[in-house]
Each structure stands twice: as C-alpha cells, then as structure tokens.
Amino acid sequence: DSGVTQTPKHLITATGQRVTLRCSPRSGDLSVYWYQQSLDQGLQFLIQYYNGEERAKGNILERFSAQQFPDLHSELNLSSLELGDSALYFCASSGGPRDFDEKLFFGSGTQLSVL
C-alpha cells in the first residue's frame, strides 16, 4: 500500500460530460502529481501541485483542470469528455522535508471509460 488514495477506481461516462477524480496523498507529502496513461501514449505528465500551488504543467488539455486543497488532497476535473480521454489516470505524491532525490508514490489509479 503506497498510502496514496484515489477515488473512484472506475468511472464510466458519456462524451461531453464532466467528471472529477480525487486523490489523497501520503501523509506528510506536499506534492501531488497527475499522470494519464493510455496504451498509445504511455505515461503522460499532466500537472504538479506543491502545497496548494500549481508548480508545473505538462501535457494537460485546456478542458482539464486541477487543484490542491488546504488539506493537500487534490482533484482533477475533466470536462467536455471525448472518446480519446479514456485512460488510466494516476495520482502520485512526494515531497517530505527534503527537496532532492524525491521519489513518487502512486495511487492505484482511476480507470476512465468515455462511451
């Protein structure tokens, strides 16, 4: 058990809809990362938050947004969903007191199916 909790585990929705994925990081971790994993694109970095602030953006679409709350949990919002958004979405956390040699702890992912 990595200590990172993601909900829901599975999500089935229709095109055009909006969904929210939730992540609770490991206790004490300040950084939260979101990744998208699809068969043809591998593991794509979407966005990183550190202690409530956006720290870095990767290949995140404008239809997607995220935030990290004061209790450090994070939500990834996906809107105007398309078939191609179907993927496994991972949250990972890191960031104890050190700021070097950080490693990521991954949740078990949310499998999103857009029909």
Next chain:
Amino acid sequence: SQQGEEDPQALSIQEGENATMNCSYKTSINNLQWYRQNSGRGLVHLILIRSNEREKHSGRLRVTLDTSKKSSSLLITASRAADTASYFCATEPLNTGNQFYFGTGTSLTVIP
C-alpha cells in the same frame, strides 16, 4: 513531451535468466529512477541513481547511468515469474523542481 524512451518495448525470458532493459533520455537530469508496474496497477519505485553516479545496486537490481550518452540500463538478475511486469524509467530534468517524466516502458514476461 516524453523525456525517456525504453528499449526493448517487450522482452520475454525464461525464469533464472537475466533481463536487461534500456532507457534513453533527452536533456540533462538531476536523477533517473526506475519504476515497476504490475498490470493495471500503480507504479512502484525500484531504484534511483543520481546524475553523479555511474552504477547502483539493490538486491537483484543493477542500474547504470551514462550521462554523456543520456542513457541508463536496468539489469534484473536471476529473474522470477513474479518479476513479470512493465518497467519504466523516469527522469527529473535539471531545474524543473521535482518534475518527473516517464518513458513508454518495457513489458517483461518471465516464463516459469
């Protein structure tokens, strides 16, 4: 864009053999890490090697890093059926503040 590329994409070996997979990346890095993913599950950290290190060991794992070639290799010795998984390298580029970019992964199958 992706930072790392693993090679080969897929590898099938007999139990007891060694498995070697390679990772190439594009920019200068702080460190390089290897992760393992069992089918459909979250990734698990295996080993980290810093940019000033050339080789590191952890149990049956051996990682090398050649920063001049921007490449790394992961060797798993005496493989077991339980090693069957996908393996990913992840790089932390310089001056990115703990951003991590993953490759496409190598799918390893160990045949009992």
